[in-house]
Amino acid sequence: MTEFIRIGPAEPSALAVEEFVRMRDGVRLATDVYLPGGDDAPGDTILIRLPYDKGGAYTFIPLIAEYFMGRGYRVVAQDVRGKFRSEGEALLLVNEADDGYDTIEWITRQRWSNGRVAMWGDSYYGFAQWAAASTHHPALKAISPRVTGTQLGEPARGDTVEMGITYLYALTYFHSADAYFWEMDWTRRPYAAQVEEFLATVGARSISYDQWYPHVVRLRRFRQGSPFDGPAVPVLHTIGWWDNCAPLSWADVAEIQKRPAWDQNHFLRIEPMDHEAFSLLDGPEQLVEDRPVEQIRSELPRMLDPTLAFFEVFVRGNGSARDIPRVAWNLAGTEGMRTSESWPPAGVREVQYAATPDGALTTGGAAEGMDAAADVTWTHDPDDPVPSSVENAFAFLLFRPDEAPLAERDDVLAFTSAPVEHDVDLVGPVRATATVHSDGPVMDVFVRLLDLAPDGTALRIARGQVHVVDATAETAVEIDLGQLGYRLRAGHALRVHVSASDAPEFIPLPGTGEDPWGATETTPNTEHLTVGGPDGLRIRLSILEEE
Structure with a gap:
């Protein structure tokens, strides 16, 4: 029997009101609505869609929402379909376009919305932004994806080496509504047999895993085509020098550079960080795996202030695009950010x-x-x-x-x-x-x-x-x-x-x-x-x- 830890949903934040938003097929998605000061007057909204529990400690979304509310934004945080408190089947990557569109549409109909929506988030919830952008909803005014890519989670093909996380992700976070954590014994082959042992212990299969192995079934992620084939959305695109998913981000940069409209609306930010936002600039006291709440609060400005400056221009219309550096980047090993008109910079x-x-x-x-x-x-x-x-x-x-x-x-x-x-x-x-x-x-x-x-x-x-x-x-x-x-x-x-x-x-x-x-x-x-x-x-x- 394979030993595992199962983690279910946390209770919704006391700062939010939980709604269940109905999608076009009737499935309802658990959605926390944060209103600054409880004020339901119309205002700008930041949407965050994630599979890691909107109220859980890992992603500290309530703290992020609190920071955004301090700048007057309404914040909507949603468990994606099939995850934690949301209804439906847990299925990797394929529902985020339509569900993103339907959620944005729902936001625009609320009394506290002025019809302007932006999106923010890392990794999978960065991918959810690209998916929503592919649907061309007119209310989506800007996105701020970090450490992610439109090909996130694709099994290897051709000359690509297979990452060890690929199949396991479909068995941990996307087995079902809850999260499962268990250890693969990499000294014991076949690895696929260990997966079957885990599934037998849990008593249920993972739809996402079965669509990836042993035969890949490539489902359509973007029903209306690649995000870059449609109308451009202003994007603040953040990459980490040590992010293990950075190749996916750079592949998207290359695609954007081929499309003039997207290239014109693309703003690149490159930081000396890894996927979990640990920075080369961090001191020893900051290098702790389970960061305490006060440390998280102290690090929110470096994580969120660039996005807020970007949204101030492209969501609220204060200032102009010239106020945002086309490329802001850190030369790792030095302090501060540099700016340039392109990447790589001149010289x-x-x-x-x-x-x-x-x-x-x-x-x-x-x-x-x-x-x-x-x-x-x-x-x-x-x-x-x-x-x-x-x-x-x-x-x-x-x-x-x-x-x-x-x-x-x-x-x-x-x-x-x-x-x-x-x-x-x-x-x-x-x-x-x-x-x-x-x-x-x-x-x-x-x-x-x-x-x-x-x-x-x-x-x-x-x-x-x-x-x-x-x-x-x-x-x-x-x-x-x-x-x-x-x-x-x-x-x-x-x-x-x-x-x-x-x-x-x-x-x-x-x-x-x-x-x-x-x-x-x-x-x-x-x-x-x-x-x-x-x-x-x-x-x-x-x-x-x-x-």
Whole structure:
């Protein structure tokens, strides 16, 4: 029997009145209405739709609502369909467009609404904003999605490495109305059998899991098409440098840049934080997993004030779009926010580093002129994969792990540059190119970029991964390591780690070519990487050169 913890809904906040809002199919969604001072005079409304319990401690929505009410906003917080106090079936991602539209429509008909609605929220409730925007409701005046993406939760396809959270999310927060927490034993295959044990213990299946595994059924998320195909909504788009979901956010940025109307209404904000809003700027006293209420209150201004300034312009009409920076970003390792008209900002130039057979990273003429190639090998053992940096990938900066010891493993290749003589600002995209192959049928390649300090500790500052389908043949790969805004201090060096696993944040391949979630047997693979020569491992990044 699989042991689990089941968490049901909290009572509605004493600051709110709970309503049950009827959707077009008759399902009623539990909705807390917060009115500043109990005043039901018409005013602007901020809508928050989430699957994590509108009254629960994890997302502290009552504290957020209280802060918004302090600026005169009405706040509507709603459990999405099938979750906690709402009716209906818990089904990942597919009901948020129509339910978002119907909720906005309901708001506009209330006596306390002036017909102007904005939306705010992180992660899944950031996705709920994109879904609502796709329905083109005229009352939705602005959105403020944080650490999220329109492709949130998609199972892997093509050259994408599968995240370990993918199937589990459908079994924890989206099994049914309540939340379930249980531990996967990553040393015991098949993983799918452990899921069946959990479902048997609970006595009910998860609709979302069954639509993802063993055969993916891709349901339509946006009934009226991609949000970016419709009329543009002003958006304050917040990304964290250490957010594990940041690749989804950057993919949306790339899509928005292709659409002039959306691009004109897009305002980007990039902060030195992870998915759970822990910041590189946090002191030791702030790095606690269960943040007390007073700490949360003290951190609300940095979380919410940029949104309030944005809504002041685009919801209330006070000021103009010129008052909001087109791009506001933090250079991690420094205080404060910088602004620019675009991302990357003007003044960046690309620098290329090449890995050498002796474990160095070289740049400049040495990198361009390398012609001695070597085939470097290592063993991927599915029963002893390279461990992920932290147990909770969503709270990377809570732990700030030293990744230097990973280089001591035989299955991690390490390449290190010379220390820089002065501070260097790494700003813009980071890409790796390499030639790889394996004696196994498929191969995962992970590349981590680290800041190696003079004391020998290493902080990960960028990473990327790629799945190679036909790995027995030499394959040229390009690996997206995301975007950087980071100050490398004088005396520090860059280090690159290359491996074939990063578990359990990503599901480790069994070595047999079988589906890693359902595979029973495992076998080690010998992995190959070309180092040196024109096809060897290269890291391309950009440096900001300021006057």
